[in-house]
Amino acid sequence: MAAAATALKYKRLLLKLSGEALMGKGAYGVEMSVVDRLARDVSEAVGAGCQIAIVIGGGNIFRGLEGAAKGMDRATADYMGMLATVMNALAFQNALEHLKTPVRVLSAIPMPTVCESYTRPRALYQLEKGRVVIFAAGTGNPFFTTDTAATLRAIEMNCDCVAKATQVDGVYSGDPKRDATAVRFDRLTYAEVLARDLRVMDGAAIALARDNRLPVIVFSIEEQGNLLKVLRGAARATVIEAAA
Numbered sequence: 200m201a202a203a204a205t206a207l208k209y210k211r212l213l214l215k216l217s218g219e220a221l222m223g224k225g226a227y228g229v230e231m232s233v234v235d236r237l238a239r240d241v242s243e244a245v246g247a248g249c250q251i252a253i254v255i256g257g258g259n260i261f262r263g264l265e266g267a268a269k270g271m272d273r274a275t276a277d278y279m280g281m282l283a284t285v286m287n288a289l290a291f292q293n294a295l296e297h298l299k300t301p302v303r304v305l306s307a308i309p310m311p312t313v314c315e316s317y318t319r320p321r322a323l324y325q326l327e328k329g330r331v332v333i334f335a336a337g338t339g340n341p342f343f344t345t346d347t348a349a350t351l352r353a354i355e356m357n358c359d360c361v362a363k364a365t366q367v368d369g370v371y372s373g374d375p376k377r378d379a380t381a382v383r384f385d386r387l388t389y390a391e392v393l394a395r396d397l398r399v400m401d402g403a404a405i406a407l408a409r410d411n412r413l414p415v416i417v418f419s420i421e422e423q424g425n426l427l428k429v430l431r432g433a434a435r436a437t438v439i440e441a442a443a
Contacts (some may be wrong), residue, residue, distance in 0.1 A: 201401075202338070203223065205208060205374075205399055206431060207247060207377065207430045208249065208250060208359075208430060208431055208432035209249065209250065209324065209359040209360050209362075209429070209430050209432075210248070210249060210359060211250040211251075211252075211356065211357065211358045212244075212250070212251055212252070212255070212358055212359060212360055212361075212362055213232065213252045213254065213349055213350075213352060213353035213356065213358045213361045213362070214251060214252070214253045214254075214362050214364065215253075215254050215256075215320050215345070215346065215349040215363045215364065215366050216237065216253065216254070216255045216256065216291075216360055216364065216420070217255075217256045217258060217259075217364070218255060218256035218257045218258040218259035218260060218262075218283065218287055219239065219256070219258050219368075220233070220364060220420060221234055221237075221255070221258050221259050221290065221291075221400035222238070222259045223426075225431050226282065226427070227260070227288050227437060228260065229287065229290050231290070231294070232293055234290055234294045235297075235408060235422065236342060237291070237420065238291060238294035238295045238297075238298055238300070239298065239423075240420075240423065240425070240426040240427070241253070241300070241380060242279075242295060242298045242423060243282055243326065243424065243426070243427050244301055244302040244426050244427050244430055245329070245331060247427055248284060248431050250269065250327070250329070250351070250422065251325035251331050251332075251339065252326060252331070252332045252333075252334065252352060252356050252358065253288075253331065253332070253333045253334065254284075254334050254337075254345055254348055254349035254384045255284055255287040255288055255291060255335075255345070256284060256287070256288070256345040256379065257281070257282075257283025257287060257334065257345070258280075258283075259282045259283075259287070260283035260287070261276075261279050261280050261282075261283040261341070261406065262280055263293070267294055273341065273342065274341040274342070274415075275351070276341075277337075277341035277342060277343075277401065278308075279313065279339060280337075281307070281308060281335075281336040281337045282308075282336070283434075284336055284337060284345060284372065285306055285308075285310070285313065285314070285335040285336055287335075287392065288304045288306075288314070288333045288334075289304060289313070289314070289335075290337035292304050292333060295331055298324060300331060301328075301330040301331065301432050302328060302330055302331040302332075302333065302398055303330050303331070303332055303333070304324045304332055304333045304335055305317040305318075305321065305322055305325075305332060305333070305335065305337040306334075306335040306336045306337075306440070307335070307337060307339030307340075307348075307426060308336040308339050309330075314335065315381065317334065317336075318354050319356075319365055322352075322355070323356060323357075324357060324421055326356060328382075332356075334348065334352045335350075336405070338351060339379070340416055343403070344401050344403070344404065345380065346400040346401050346403075346404040347401060347403045347404045347407065348365075348413075349404070350400070350407045350408050350413065351403040351432075353413055354413055358413070359414070360413065360414040360416055361413060361414070361415045361416070362414070362415075362416045362417075362418060362426070362429050363399065363400060363415060363417045363418075364418060364419070364420035364426075365399075365417060365418070365419060366397045366420070367385070367419055368418065368419040368435045368436065369383050369384060369385070369398045369417050369419075369435065369436050370383070370384050370387060370397055370437040370439070371384070372384075372395070372397070379385075380400075383437070384437050385437060385438070386437065386438065386439075386440070387437060387438075387439045388439070389405050389406070389408060389439060389440070390409075390442070391440065392405050392439055393405055393406070396413050397428045399417055399437075399439070400415065403437040405443055406410045408439070409441070412440075412441055414438060414440040415438075415439040415440070416429055416434075416436050416437070416438055416439075417436060417439070418434050418435070418436035418437075419436075
């Protein structure tokens with residue numbers, strides 16, 4: 200494993216998955232065949248010697264912003280969204296356990312009968328022991344997205360980068376599924392993402408990454424084995440980082 204790890208460009212990575220990525224072709228909930236495929240990618244990356252942390256959104260079950268838009272109190276809606284991320288984290292944990300990949304779920308909202316509570320020393324210990332760490336319940340606070348939670352946890356865990364998994368192979372000037380003229384970017388600076396309002400992640404997440412010089416890699420999770428390519432610096436992806 201040591202020899203394999205030396206071939207990796209990124210040795211410790213925070214993988215950001217959307218809740219929608221777990222739905223497959225469904226309109227709601229978790230499609231376990233999709234979760235199993237994504238878990239195999241993570242297990243393969245761990246086998247190659249990478250330390251992996253994961254943040255999963257909850258939009259496949261409940262999205263706080265949409266709840267607030269329908270008249271619900273925003274803080275209450277966000278807490279419901281955080282609970283949705285815990286459900287997704289447990290599903291992903293189950294898939295990794297079936298692959299015999301050691302994994303722990305750490306929640307920002309204490310729920311000891313379900314999973315461990317998040318503390319930075321505990322999370323670092325689990326990573327250093329080679330276990331996948333899944334961070335659940337966002338930051339534990341309303342008004343913050345899971346993009347911001349992913350960036351925050353990546354910085355706390357001293358990760359080499361955040362890899363945001365999407366359905367397309369990078370960042371485009373528009374939605375490539377709707378706009379045939381959308382231009383794909385290989386590299387962007389944090390300032391360019393904010394100035395162009397590209398919305399690959401929310402502004403707070405990009406600003407936090409910028410202030411801590413944390414690279415963000417946007418890649419497609421649709422291709423089997425693509426996570427390992429990201430770790431080796433060989434994937435077709437967009438890299439967001441400080442100007443040279």
